[in-house]
Amino acid sequence: MSIVARISLPGIDALDSTDPRDFSLFADSDNVLIKEKARGSQSINNGYNATIAHNLGYVPQCYVWAQSPTTGRYRSIHGYSVNAAWFFYVDDTNLIIGNRSGATRTAKYFILYDDISQP
Amino acid sequence: MSGLFVISKSSIDAFDALESPVDPNDFIIHSDYSTFKILADGKLLSQTVSGAPTTFSVAHGLGYIPNFFSFCEFPDGKTAMNGQFSYDFTGHSPTVVGYGYFLAEADDTYLRFLVYKNSGASNFNVDIKYFIFEVEL
Numbered sequence: 341m342s343i344v345a346r347i348s349l350p351g352i353d354a355l356d357s358t359d360p361r362d363f364s365l366f367a368d369s370d371n372v373l374i375k376e377k378a379r380g381s382q383s384i385n386n387g388y389n390a391t392i393a394h395n396l397g398y399v400p401q402c403y404v405w406a407q408s409p410t411t412g413r414y415r416s417i418h419g420y421s422v423n424a425a426w427f428f429y430v431d432d433t434n435l436i437i438g439n440r441s442g443a444t445r446t447a448k449y450f451i452l453y454d455d456i457s458q459p
Numbered sequence: 460m461s462g463l464f465v466i467s468k469s470s471i472d473a474f475d476a477l478e479s480p481v482d483p484n485d486f487i488i489h490s491d492y493s494t495f496k497i498l499a500d501g502k503l504l505s506q507t508v509s510g511a512p513t514t515f516s517v518a519h520g521l522g523y524i525p526n527f528f529s530f531c532e533f534p535d536g537k538t539a540m541n542g543q544f545s546y547d548f549t550g551h552s553p554t555v556v557g558y559g560y561f562l563a564e565a566d567d568t569y570l571r572f573l574v575y576k577n578s579g580a581s582n583f584n585v586d587i588k589y590f591i592f593e594v595e596l
Contacts, residue, residue, distance in 0.1 A: 347464045347490045360496040360593040364464070365488055375483040375492035405596050413564040413571070414524055414596055416541060448596040450526070453483035453492060
């Protein structure tokens with residue numbers, strides 16, 4: 341029998357679950373050791389920005405995925421460009437997601453506690 | 460019964476760091492916060508790009524849209540993460556690398572990797588590496 345280390349999230353009995361989503365650490369697989377603060381989904385009209393408050397007082401690591409206006413499938417967003425169909429940026433207080441794709445579509449985001457201004 | 464598991468960063472005393480207010484950045488891992496668990500990873504080798512785009516698909520079978528990262532290695536050895544999507548690829552010259560442009564997208568059944576060949580370029584081969592996380596979009 342192999343032995344694995346699993347650390348469940350608050351409110352989860354580690355012995356009752358085998359779902360990786362219930363764990364902070366799930367050593368059955370490799371882990372990217374971020375600390376997740378929040379995740380969410382937001383429908384954004386074309387030409388508008390969504391503002392998601394994180395109120396951390398520093399710039400946190402964030403990831404955003406958004407729907408293609410044509411296929412509806414999700415693609416990750418990188419960078420900030422006025423020529424881009426989607427963009428996002430983050431400051432000490434908010435995550436801002438902009439939709440210039442030409443249609444109302446949904447963006448999904450992850451805000452991590454990890455401070456990108458730290459060395 | 461609930462407990463706590465933490466590993467503090469180098470030079471930080473874990474006991475001191477657990478006193479309120481707790482700063483998650485003091486820890487390598489803290490059991491109150493979730494991580495990204497890699498459910499699957501793989502590599503597509505020597506995939507021929509002949510169009511704009513040429514699409515390569517991987518069935519993930521999860522039944523939901525997963526968080527994923529992917530990377531494409533072009534023939535000149537440059538490897539790039541899947542990129543931002545633009546208004547209109549046909550109206551822009553791809554500039555990330557000399558060969559083309561790399562996008563990836565997900566639905567609840569497949570990951571799809573779209574590699575765009577520059578206008579006038581010859582066919583070329585790429586390797587694509589992907590990581591699928593348990594985190595649901």
